[in-house]
Amino acid sequence: MEKPRQLPLELSHGTGYSRDDLITSPANEEAVALIDRWPDWPSPVVVFAGPPGCGKTHLASIWREETGAVQFNGASIGSGAAKLGAGPVLIDNIDAAPVDEAGLFHLINAVRGAGTQLLITARRFPAAWGITLPDLESRLKAAATVEIHEPDDLLLTGVVTKLFADRQIEVEPHVVQYIVRRIERSLSTAIHVVDRLDRKAMELKTRITRALAAETISALDEGQWDFDI
Missing domain, CATH: 3.40.50.300 (P-loop containing nucleotide triphosphate hydrolases)
Known part of the structure; x- marks a missing residue:
């Protein structure tokens, strides 16, 4: 199995701190x-x-x-x-x-x-x-x-969309909106949810769907996986 890729964006890796990665919103x-x-x-x-x-x-x-x-x-x-x-x-x-x-x-x-x-x-x-x-x-x-306020829906939507695009993953807009509406108001959470979805989709050899997003976010809510920022 292909080794899971690490997400080179935000907080842990400098490549995610460029101006091109910045999304602006009222927040x-x-x-x-x-x-x-x-x-x-x-x-x-x-x-x-x-x-x-x-x-x-x-x-x-x-x-x-x-x-x-x-x-x-x-x-x-x-x-x-x-x-x-x-x-x-x-x-x-x-x-x-x-x-x-x-x-x-x-x-x-x-x-x-x-x-x-x-x-x-x-x-x-x-x-x-x-x-x-x-x-x-x-x-x-x-x-x-x-x-600087906690991320609003506009900012989170832009971040999640870009994170998937940077990985060359096509995700339907309604799936992005589902993720945004259900995750914590945090860019770090958005990053890790996308990372986990990417890994899970590769393991299952499937597209990222609303069902897969629901399963991943549910696991996060139940504390089944952790991340350190």
């Missing part, structure tokens, strides 16, 4: 517009906040590719801040671990002094990061914060 259009406006930003520091699977990392990766930004780890910012040049900086998923508050404070000052920009992505708004350093709290209040 993310404000953030996309800000990426397109760079470097004409309303503040040197911009925060993209939104739930897991909403596409923050995808947008951040596009911005990094287009700007040549240097990426820092949010838990150890101080170790890299001293090496900051005159270019932009990215910190992805900063609230996944306790924030290096002193490092972030000095980094923001350095970014402002260099006349460049800092893009931060997070699940929550800065007020929920548990910041205790008053000067850093003040700096973050001056940042421009953009909310």
Whole structure:
């Protein structure tokens, strides 16, 4: 049997972070517009906040590719801040671990002094990061914060359609709509559902039908398979 193919898109593999892979909808259009406006930003520091699977990392990766930004780890910012040049900086998923508050404070000052920009992505708004350093709290209040909402039907439909197209799989529109209406509002879930459907269809040597989609989504709902993002 042919070895199941791995999906080279989003979250785990860089090839899924290209501008060609980006689909815009009301859920993310404000953030996309800000990426397109760079470097004409309303503040040197911009925060993209939104739930897991909403596409923050995808947008951040596009911005990094287009700007040549240097990426820092949010838990150890101080170790890299001293090496900051005159270019932009990215910190992805900063609230996944306790924030290096002193490092972030000095980094923001350095970014402002260099006349460049800092893009931060997070699940929550800065007020929920548990910041205790008053000067850093003040700096973050001056940042421009953009909310990225959970994917709407338009975005999920576009993503699922493109995922199948990238695999050269023809799926009827009504099957795509069935998937979109029944999965979690998450791009990562959409990716893994398509991946599982592709594998299952290859194993059974069949087309991807509504029945196969129903079986796959039911297995997901019942916790019969897991994925880690």
